[in-house]
Structure formats: structure tokens, C-alpha cells
Amino acid sequence: MSLISTILGRLVKAVITLLAIAVLNFFLIHAAPGDPAAVLAGEAGAADPLFIEQLRARFGLDQPFHIQLWTYVKNVMMLDLGYSFRQGAPVIELIADRLPATLLLTLSAFVISLSLGIALGVAAAARVGRVSDSLLTTLALLFYATPLYWAALMAVLVFSVQLGWLPGFGYETVGSGYSGLARAWDILQHLILPAMTLGLFFMAVYMRMTRASMLEVSQMDFVKTARAKGLSGPVIRRRHILRNALLPVVTLAGLQAGQLIGGAVLTETVFAWPGIGRLMFESLGARDYNTILGVFLVSAAMVILFNILTDIVYRIVDPRIGAKT
């Protein structure tokens, strides 16, 4: 069974799942207190019955239920996620506006955490029982146990307020008029603190998992076989232990990657990072249903996408998967 047919199969399933989520979204709108027209009218600041009727007609809310459902699903399929009255813009534009910032933050954090976590996990496992191992594991425990928002605030206090090394909030210097490389450098400086804060937490998770997995794999029979061949310690660790030990880490990374959009709410809030997480947070407070549901749908699509990517990575790393027939 080839990789391509697997991916095709997964894509078909993904479309079905997304459709199901869209339908679920539709029911969620209807489960909200009052009908959407009343909510919209409330948002618009006027609740006179005639206006509500007009709204109903305009949004097709006077249509039979199944036709409404069809219209909604059709709109979603055409990437029309509705209009945010609160923000006065189509939801799809709001999300498209915020998505790059969030992805920049979460992907950097993801890369930092994964690479550092695996490297430190391997280092700790190679020195198991020694002082350096204890130091590393204690450090990891510390990062793991520290609440994200607290770590974020401390980072701002120390590096931004006290030392003044890095900007403490925002995505770029407002009104600076930078462009090109200068702008990229500006954004990078803004990125460091939030990305490190978010990354260190996950780094701790990956490090602990890599370490435990390395130690477990190093007890396996094939490692003894490798030693009996006369291979040196570093080669055995890299080629035999690490490759096998990474399998559970890949699983975990896949799960975390699914959280890339919604998982940074706290960090985005503390650092005033203009991302999806904050958009969702604000919309929740404002009962901006269309935006919330739009974010929901896009997050779901992201989870599905990263699941497929994880599966592909997994098949490349582990030849046993998908080769059963």
C-alpha cells in the first residue's frame, strides 16, 4: 500500500470530518440562547421586532431548517465563514489577518521545544544517574511545573523591564515604518520572549519523554546485538537507540502540533501578540459567535492537517506502519 493512496484516503476522511464539524457548528449557533437574529440585533444595538424580521430575511433565518443547514454548509465550503458585526469585517479576513502571527509564534516555539527537548533528553539519558542528568531533569521539571503566564510575566519583567534587552509586548514596533529586513529583525526581537516562554514548557515535556524513551530502548535486545557487533557507544546511541526512542516523541509532537493555533492563548494575551488565540479570547467575551465558530473550524482543519502530517512522518520513520499487507 503506497504512501500516496494513504494520503488520499486520509484527505477524503479529512473532508468528511470537516463537514461534520461544520454541521456541528451550525447546531451550536442554534443552541445559543435566543436566535442568531436576536443576537445580531443585540450587537447592532436595536431590538425592535421589525428589524429582527429584516435580519431574519436577510440571513435566510426564515427559511426551513434543512435549507438553512444547506446554505451554511455551502458557505463554509466556499470559505465564507460569516460576518463579525463586532469587528465589522468578514470572519475569514479576521482569521487570515491573525493567522500568520500565531503560526510564527507557535511554529517557532514548536521547533525550539522539539530540537532542544530531544537534544537535552539524549544528553540526560547518556549521563543517567550522574549530577548533570539530575541537573537537567530538575531544570526540566521546573519549566514543566511553572505556570506559563507566570513564566511569561517574569520574562517580561527581567528581560524587558529590568534589562531592557528585548521588547516586552506586541508583534512589531508600532509606527516604525520598517520594511524588508529591518522589519523582519524587528519582528524577530519581538518574537524571542513569547516563543521561548511557550517553547520552554514543551521543551521540558519532550526532554523528559526523550530521556525516558532512550533509557527504555537502551534495555532492548537489539541494542545488545549492536554492542555484540562491536559498535561504539555513540553510534549505538544515534543509530539504534535514538531512532527507536523517537517514535513516541513523534506521536506527542503530532498531538502538540494540532494545538498550534489554539494553544497559545495565554502567551498571546500576556505578550499582547496579535494572534488567533487572542482573537478567540476577545470574541468569547463579546459573544461574537461567528468569529468563535470560524476560529473553531480553522483550528479543527489545522488539527486534521497536522494529524495527516504526523501519519506521514510516522510512516517514514517506522517502516512497520502501513506495510502490514
Place this chain on the structure above:
Amino acid sequence: MSNAILSIHDLTIDLPRGADRPHAVEDVSFDLNTGEILCVVGESGSGKSMTANALMGLLPDGVTVGKGRAMFDGADVLTLSEVKKQAMRGARIGMIFQEPMTALNPLMRIGEQIAEVFEAHKLHTRAERRARALALVKEVGLPDPEKIVRAYPFQLSGGQRQRAMIAMALALEPEILIADEPTTALDVTTQAQILRLILALRDDRGMAVMFITHDFGVVAEIADRVIVMRHGLIVEAGMAQQVLESPQHDYTRALLDAIPTGKVPELAAVHAPPALEIRNLNKIYRTGGGLFRTGREVRAVNDVTLTIAKGEVVGLVGESGSGKSTLGRAVVRLVTPDSGQVLVGGVDLAALDTAELRKQRHRVQMVFQDPYASLNPRHRVLRSLSDGPIAKGVPKAQANARARELLDIVGLGADAATRFPHEFSGGQRQRIGIARALAMDPELIIADEAVSALDVSIQAQVLELLAELRRKMGLSILFITHDLRVAAQVCDRIAVMQHGRLVEVGAVRDVFHSPKETYTRELLAAVPGAKWAVDTAVTKQGAPA
């Protein structure tokens, strides 16, 4: 003595504090000669594997060489630096291990894993390594070498993996090959092939082989000399024939006696009506199958018809993958057959719905292979035994009393009831497993490889218990095993299974002495030490009791 390639003097291996004894191996001395196969025999915990690992410098953490020397080519391999040990491993002493399933890296191609041996010792170019790996794959008799070098371990059978292991161990033509139970996990026919391969390689290359085993059948097949170990001590050493024919030490004699021999029991009187009637049973496994592909079918049980009379023990033998376990599970309805009938006491278990099945389940009970995994580690033995009867509606006090009684019957004593499974040894746990099955008052017991995981001497005790229970209680047993010698000892009739079909069914005497089917003959011929076992059986039976 002069041609000894390896001489071990007073080797003592220390176990970490808190182990059940201070030394894994104590004052062990022996020589290994060029071109000879030396079998080191002993049960689990005898220290035989530790000795081998010490030579390779592969002792587990916390286990250290206490004293002694192992002289190989003028140097003591026990005190070599790690760098020199690395250079020696693979190049001068090769090693193969017991578990072909786990001893290969699952993520690397076979060819790469063989070529790695050359790389470890910085020999040859990349292309030469590949070519040599291919040549080795050919030499160890693997089919379609071009394909095998590109395959991953999971694509190979157990026997093929063991051949690949041997190819790795032989890559640099070591002077010594250490084989640690290399055939224990394999089927008889595969085992016979691997043993022949090792013999042939020894003859071709003249290397010395240290062959660790618990099986005297294997010893009879390949050994030149034998060392018997027990609790870390050598209790007997000598030429193979001498040790097999006139063992000096009581322990060796006990081990040899414990081996189920070709001795054939009397046919038990068979009473109608039958305890079990299997009629035209079928079970097909479908694997794979999905959105874009069609599945594959395996006929695990293919139109099987078999009857077991009340009080009869029928042995179901066959290689792994022959469907014997599936058949056993279908009889207990752990697996639902696709078609056919399983009549136990007139009830067709195969046709019952879930609710009815729960009421009838007690009729057939199973004793599983792994005594460690088949008891709930968090339950006291009493609960494991009485849960079933209580669920069936037996009053609690009565069920508990019966459980204690059964523990007494299986030789553990009623006190065992309040203890946890981990407090017992493997043999004792299997006794608990038998008591658990009996607690349900079954009409039929399915014993699925019930003694396969046990050491020979323990195996003999458990088999004796089964024989005794059978005499006392008139048990009907379907005894599933891959070990023909065990089957011959306990069964009245033997059913031979291959590819999901019963190829031969008959009285033990007939099947063993005049097998009708080719496959049965092959199976019998593959039993290690087959000729030797039959010879000793004859002498044993001939001797006055």
C-alpha cells in the same frame, strides 16, 4: 587441552546486593576448543547466560566480574579495556541471542544491519560492505537474498531472522561463536534447520561454538562436549555421549529424567458420550481492508472436525501459525468461529448469543501459556479462583472453601489463597492457573502451551499434576502444544494441525511410530535428539520399574 582457544579459570560473577544469591556464577572453569561445539546446559537462573555475557563484556548494569580469568589469544578478555573489547566483539567473538523477534533493530534494513558489522570495525568500502552482506545472506541459506537485504525485520519469519542474526555474527569470521539459546523461540522444524546450519558452519570454518541451551534434545543433536550448570556452579562436565548415557550428577540425571520421552502411555478407556465435538469448524481472519484496498484472508481453522471423549486427553500439535491456538480459542468462544459447531455436553457454544454464552462459559475452561501474565497481579489468589464460581451463582463461602480445597489438590496448600501471584514461581503460578480452571467445574479443559514457558524439571512436575488430576477427576483435556515430546507423554490421541487443517489424528502410539502423513513425519524428524530420545525411551521401558 593444547588446542583450547578459550580457557576460563575460576570465573566468579557478582550479583548486585539484594539479589537472591551473591554470585551469578561461582568458580567456573572450562576450556573451549577449536572446532568443537560445547553445550552449556542448565535451567533458568543457572548462570549460563551470565557466563557468556561476561565473556563478551555485555553484563547487565550492576553485575560485575568478581574474580577469575578468561584467556583468549594470550590476553584476559575480562580485563580488556572497553576499546579493546569493542574491537574484539563481532570480529573475534560473535554472539547470537535467543529472541529473533527482538534482537534486530526494527527500523533498519537487514542488509544495513549486517553491513554495520564491517563498519564497526572500519573494514571495506560502502559498496564492498553491501556486497559482503549479500554474500552472507546467501551463505546462511536465506531465500531470495537480494530481497532479504532490503527487507525490514518485521517482514521476516522467526527462523529467517535467526539466520540473519547468524549472518551478522559470522560476518568477520570470528574464532568463537557464542549462541545463547538461539533456537528456543523457534518451531521444531525451524530449530532443526538452524541447528544444521550451525553444524555446517562449524565444519566449514572450524570455529569454536559455545552453545547455551536448556534442552538436552539439542545437546544430543549437536554437542561434542557438555557442561551442566546449576545455581552458578558447574555440576557436571564431559563428552556429550558420556553425559547423556551415564550422567554422574543427580541434577543431570534429574534433568534427563524430566525430559518427556517418546514413552507412550496406555490408551485410556473411552466413554461415550463425548465431552467435546467439533464439527466442520471454520475461522477466517481478514486483515487489512480499508477505503482503497482489499483485505487478505487467512484460513486459521479450515473445516476441522474433532471429538474428545469424556476422560480423554487429546494433544493438538503443530507449528506456530498452524491455527492450533485459534482452534482452542474458538472452542472456548474467545474467538467466534465463522461456521461449524462446538458441542460441549450437547450445547453448541458456537451458536450461543452473548447472554446465553455467559451462562455456559463455565463448561470449558482454559489454562494459558504465560503463568506470569494470566493472573491479575492485583488480586489475591483466592479472588482469582472464586470470582468465576461466584459470578456463576455459587455462594461466596462455598466458592472460597472450594478454592482452598483446589489449591490443596494442586499441591500449593490452602494458605496460598491469601497471597498475591508475584509471590509464586512460574511453576506454582501454573498450578494456580490449573486450580482456577478447575474451580469452574468444567467439562473440558483447554491447555494452550500450558507448560511451554517452564523449565524442564518444573514442566515434569506440572505434567505429573495434570496426569494425576486426570486420574482422580476424569478430566477431558485438549492439550495444545508445539512440543511433540510433551504431547507424547500426556496425551491419548494426537491431532496434527497444519495450515488450519487437521492432517492426521490418531492414537499417540500410531502417530509416533507409524505416522501416515508426510508432514507428521517431517515434524517428528525435526525434534532435536529424536533418535536419542527414542533409544532412551526403549531402554527406560525395558528396565524393571
